[in-house]
Amino acid sequence: MECSHKNISTKKVKKEIFDMIFEAKTSVCSDCGAYLRDNEYERKYMHWLEGIYKERRDKFQTQCHFSKNIISCAEAYLADYPGISPTVFMRALVTIYFNVVDRDEKKSTLLESLLDPEILESFTNDKDRKKINIQFKPNMMIELIAVSEFLEMSPSAIVEEVVVKLMTVITSHDQKLREFWENEIRGYLDMFLKAA
Numbered sequence: 408m409e410c411s412h413k414n415i416s417t418k419k420v421k422k423e424i425f426d427m428i429f430e431a432k433t434s435v436c437s438d439c440g441a442y443l444r445d446n447e448y449e450r451k452y453m454h455w456l457e458g459i460y461k462e463r464r465d466k467f468q469t470q471c472h473f474s475k476n477i478i479s480c481a482e483a484y485l486a487d488y489p490g491i492s493p494t495v496f497m498r499a500l501v502t503i504y505f506n507v508v509d510r511d512e513k514k515s516t517l518l519e520s521l522l523d524p525e526i527l528e529s530f531t532n533d534k535d536r537k538k539i540n541i542q543f544k545p546n547m548m549i550e551l552i553a554v555s556e557f558l559e560m561s562p563s564a565i566v567e568e569v570v571v572k573l574m575t576v577i578t579s580h581d582q583k584l585r586e587f588w589e590n591e592i593r594g595y596l597d598m599f600l601k602a603a
Contacts, residue, residue, distance in 0.1 A: 410439035422452070424552070425466040429455050456545040467548045468540045469563040471497075474533030477574050484577060488600045494541050499599040500573045501566050502547055505554075507595055514591055518572065521584045526575045541566060 414437040422429045431451045434443040444452075460467055481493040488496075508514045543551065551562040558565065576588045 410436060410441065412436040412439070412441065412443060414438045415443065424456075424549075425459065425463075427459065427466075453545065456549070460545050464542060467545065468542045469551070469566045471539050471541060471563045471567050471570070472536045473497075473539055473567065473570065474530055475535045475537060476533050477530050477570065478537060478539075480574055480578050485600075488603075491600055491603055494539055495603050496600065497539070497566070497570050498541050498543060499596055499603070501541070501543075501551075501569050503592060503595045503599065504569045504573060505547070505550055507591065518576070518587060521581065521587055522572060522575050523579045523581055523584065526579055527571060530571045530574060 415434050416437055417432050418435045419430055419432050420435065420442050429452055431448055433445060433448040435441070436443060478493055481496050485491050485493065485496055508518055548562075551565060555562045555565055560568075573592065576584055576592065579585065579588075
């Protein structure tokens with residue numbers, strides 16, 4: 408049964424993230440217990456997160472393990488962008504994936520249908536792996552955490568999967584995948600890397 412949230416009161420609520428607690432007052436439905444967070448609550452929450460980001464950037468990192476093959480391909484792509492590290496490149500891939508591909512069901516479905524299983528396998532089955540920490544801004548990290556809870560995967564596993572998918576797109580010679588790359592992703596990635 409859906410609640411109409413008619414019996415509302417203002418209460419102090421707690422939200423746990425990164426093993427820390429955020430507390431603020433917001434509207435709470437007395438009938439179902441739902442937190443009806445308003446713009447003021449969200450503003451305070453983001454301000455709190457930005458403060459943590461300034462003091463504890465380690466909380467906004469994912470510790471990933473990538474094959475040396477992926478790192479080599481990333482470095483080769485970055486030859487046209489001197490001074491950009493593979494970690495910035497990988498952060499860009501994840502951000503673009505969630506903001507361009509994942510939000511559009513047609514693009515997401517098309518990408519999944521076009522991925523080259525041999526290239527995917529070459530990136531995932533390589534035992535020679537390197538640990539890389541990738542740092543995200545608060546909004547992106549919150550999105551990663553939400554997706555990880557929904558999919559029951561760690562944020563680092565999601566980042567690894569996204570990077571592998573998009574590196575497969577970048578390195579493939581398949582005509583349809585190249586078109587997907589040129590039409591859907593490349594412009595965003597170039598813009599992101601030039602800004603970095």
